[in-house]
Amino acid sequence: MSNALIEIQKLDKKYLLSDGFLSSQKRIIHAVNHIDLQILRGETLGIVGESGCGKSTLARLITRLEKPSSGNINFKGGNIFDYNKESLKAYRRNVQMIFQDSFSSLNPRKSALSMIKEPLTIHQQGNTKERQDKALSVMMKVGLKKEQANRYPHEFSGGQRQRIGIARALVLNPELMIADEPVSSLDVSIQAQILNLLRDLKNDFNLTYLFISHDLNVIRYISDRIAVMYLGKIVELALNDDIYRKPLHPYTRMLLSAVPSCDPGKRQRKISIRGEAGMENDRGCSFQNRCAYKLEICETLDPELKEVNERSFCACHRAGLI
Amino acid sequence: MPCVYLWNSCAIASVKKTEYMPPLLQIKDLMTVFDSAHGTIKAVDGVSLKIDSGETLGVVGESGCGKTMLSLSIMRLVPPNGKIINGEILFSGRDLLKMSEEEMRACRGSEISMIFQEPMTSLNPVFRIGEQIAETIRLHQNLPAKQAMELSVDLLREVGIADPQKRARDYPHNLSGGMRQRVMIAMAMSCHPKLLLADEPTTALDVTIQAQILDLISDLKQKNNMAVIFITHDLGVIAQAAEKVAVMYAGKIVESSTVGAVFKNPLHPYTQGLLDSIPARCIEARGREDYLRTIPGSVPGLSDLGTGCRFHDRCSFAFTECVQREPELVEVEKDHFVSCWKCSAAKNH
Numbered sequence A: 001m002s003n004a005l006i007e008i009q010k011l012d013k014k015y016l017l018s019d020g021f022l023s024s025q026k027r028i029i030h031a032v033n034h035i036d037l038q039i040l041r042g043e044t045l046g047i048v049g050e051s052g053c054g055k056s057t058l059a060r061l062i063t064r065l066e067k068p069s070s071g072n073i074n075f076k077g078g079n080i081f082d083y084n085k086e087s088l089k090a091y092r093r094n095v096q097m098i099f100q101d102s103f104s105s106l107n108p109r110k111s112a113l114s115m116i117k118e119p120l121t122i123h124q125q126g127n128t129k130e131r132q133d134k135a136l137s138v139m140m141k142v143g144l145k146k147e148q149a150n151r152y153p154h155e156f157s158g159g160q161r162q163r164i165g166i167a168r169a170l171v172l173n174p175e176l177m178i179a180d181e182p183v184s185s186l187d188v189s190i191q192a193q194i195l196n197l198l199r200d201l202k203n204d205f206n207l208t209y210l211f212i213s214h215d216l217n218v219i220r221y222i223s224d225r226i227a228v229m230y231l232g233k234i235v236e237l238a239l240n241d242d243i244y245r246k247p248l249h250p251y252t253r254m255l256l257s258a259v260p261s262c263d264p265g266k267r268q269r270k271i272s273i274r275g276e277a278g279m280e281n282d283r284g285c286s287f288q289n290r291c292a293y294k295l296e297i298c299e300t301l302d303p304e305l306k307e308v309n310e311r312s313f314c315a316c317h318r319a320g321l322i
Numbered sequence B: 001m002p003c004v005y006l007w008n009s010c011a012i013a014s015v016k017k018t019e020y021m022p023p024l025l026q027i028k029d030l031m032t033v034f035d036s037a038h039g040t041i042k043a044v045d046g047v048s049l050k051i052d053s054g055e056t057l058g059v060v061g062e063s064g065c066g067k068t069m070l071s072l073s074i075m076r077l078v079p080p081n082g083k084i085i086n087g088e089i090l091f092s093g094r095d096l097l098k099m100s101e102e103e104m105r106a107c108r109g110s111e112i113s114m115i116f117q118e119p120m121t122s123l124n125p126v127f128r129i130g131e132q133i134a135e136t137i138r139l140h141q142n143l144p145a146k147q148a149m150e151l152s153v154d155l156l157r158e159v160g161i162a163d164p165q166k167r168a169r170d171y172p173h174n175l176s177g178g179m180r181q182r183v184m185i186a187m188a189m190s191c192h193p194k195l196l197l198a199d200e201p202t203t204a205l206d207v208t209i210q211a212q213i214l215d216l217i218s219d220l221k222q223k224n225n226m227a228v229i230f231i232t233h234d235l236g237v238i239a240q241a242a243e244k245v246a247v248m249y250a251g252k253i254v255e256s257s258t259v260g261a262v263f264k265n266p267l268h269p270y271t272q273g274l275l276d277s278i279p280a281r282c283i284e285a286r287g288r289e290d291y292l293r294t295i296p297g298s299v300p301g302l303s304d305l306g307t308g309c310r311f312h313d314r315c316s317f318a319f320t321e322c323v324q325r326e327p328e329l330v331e332v333e334k335d336h337f338v339s340c341w342k343c344s345a346a347k348n349h
Helices: A055-062 A085-094 A112-122 A128-141 A146-150 A158-170 A188-205 A216-222 A240-245 A250-258 A296-300 B002-017 B067-074 B101-107 B129-141 B145-158 B177-189 B207-224 B235-241 B259-264 B269-276 B279-286 B320-324 B341-348
Strands: A004-018 A026-040 A044-048 A070-075 A095-098 A176-180 A208-213 A225-230 A233-239 A306-309 A312-314 B025-036 B039-051 B056-060 B082-091 B112-115 B195-199 B227-232 B244-249 B252-258 B330-333 B336-338
Touching: A004 A055, A026 A044, A026 A055, A026 A208, A026 A233, A044 A055, A044 A216, A055 A176, A055 A208, A085 A095, A095 A158, A112 A128, A112 A146, A112 A158, A128 A146, A128 A158, A158 A188, A188 A216, A188 B269, A208 A216, A216 B279, A225 A240, A225 A250, A233 A240, A233 A250, A250 B207, B025 B067, B039 B067, B039 B082, B039 B244, B039 B252, B056 B067, B056 B235, B067 B082, B067 B195, B067 B227, B112 B177, B129 B145, B129 B177, B145 B177, B177 B207, B195 B207, B207 B227, B207 B235, B227 B235, B235 B259, B244 B259, B244 B269, B252 B259, B252 B269, B269 B279, B320 B341, B330 B341
Parallel strands: A044 A208, A044 A225, A095 A176, A176 A208, B056 B227, B056 B244, B112 B195, B195 B227
Antiparallel strands: A004 A026, A004 A070, A225 A233, A233 A312, A306 A312, B025 B039, B025 B082, B244 B252, B252 B336, B330 B336
8 A cells, every 4th residue: 555654564572571580480571462554644543552552662663762573664665674774864854753751851951942953953954043943933833932942841831841842853844753642641731732733733744643642532532543452462443433433342342431431421331341451361362351252262363453344453253243 | 718608508508408417527718838949839728628428529620739738638648848827627527637646647547548649659568468458457446466467358358359368468569550559449448437538549540440440439438438539630530430529720629519510511711621621522512623622821830829810811701800809719509619700790690
């Protein structure tokens, strides 16, 4: 498909974990487990899942901050893990990231403007004057004022700091923006401001977003397509409305029913919530212990992500039947 | 203070209906201040509220609004640079602020318990969880160690921990976040408190685990006829778990009523703005294509509050009165209290 900006193929990432320093036993954590996924040009792809499901590892793999155990990520015809230094730099210019904690991702000893300028310097874009102008214009684009250019991170509020983080990512005119929980540490009224901003920027700069969040309400608002992850796997991938109207995977249903509704009239939860996301099983579906629809086959055979309805993919033996 | 009169008049009204029952907890005009480099900060500024046995009150507000200081004031656990300078906290008729430190210590953990956001920092990493729960029981109930240990295993079972006998011998780091919060709840429930203060109890947890913990708290509440104060920034949690809600802004309660009234018919512009910024409500009301409504600006610092209503510079309805004088919490509709000049004006016309 030519419409894909990034194509992820059979991506695997395993971490080796030792069981205490006296133990010789090693455990393997399969953080990203055989993921196939395309990020289409111009879309907002939401990735949702609980902590430990591998969504941040996936983001780190796409930005090449981690190397995979196996698998490819193709960008403009080449596998990013085969890139040489130069093409990697070009790739990083095109793929930028916004982080959750805006305070720890900013240098406390640098002013806002110098931090927004920094990527331009690193990638040697324009001369000093041009960099200054570009940084200032991006700074205003994200809703900061010119007077705030020389202030330091601690002088900004959480929402404003997140705006600096966004400006830093935006200043290189990337094609893909990876936002890893960008609004999770913000208050709800500030969260709404940032979501509106991200929406505007997408149109103004022709961006593609990979938006990672554990918050199903935020994901629902911002995404065009949604991938639900559970223990390193994508268990469901579908258009936004399809996920929320007719979720296919039992885990997606459980997640959706767990979200507290803001309507006090809707208190009755339809689906009971069992267990916690623990270690994966050796065999079979990783969700089997918590699943209300488990069959014998689920214990032995791991379901693959397959197309159930048009543009809806689900990794469940009983998808479409339950 | 007018709000005190209000609470009194409510109390008189209930005398007429039934036999007079004082509320389990009644806070009158509480003020907690902090010394800081920028002068004295009023973290809790004249808060009055009450809660009856078996009731769940949600206190909601954004970071820095003073909601955590309110809960710490109730426990009399305000940090050393802070001080409660005014008000009463009547718990079953006794003023907690007049109690000696010893009396207060006996009350904490047995009659009023608290659970916190991050259970890992509230549990001692070098003791087994069973021992930690047993310690609470021994301190308050004077039971022999063996019996206390048996009770703590029962408590672990009650909060839904599988294989409690074995789990009691685990250390906090052996447990998942949700399990640790269950242990904290077991510890808080160990002396059958009349009031449970839950300060962001599910904020650090995943949504499925959050749902389980909320269910657990609600079950325990019903079983023990316990009152619960939920302190949270999450309006969804309030809508699901609470019966009454108090919205805090910059150290003050700006609106309080039943959950149904506040979510269906929010009167204070801040509450309206808060509810409008929730993505789920936006999607339901106007679809996904529309922008989220936002509250302009950000929460004011408590050290540089000007005159008038604390919300006036972010409020689209503000008029002269709002800039000059601070509104008081008044009953605009039955059991619906709002501190806003616009609402009081609408009521008087």
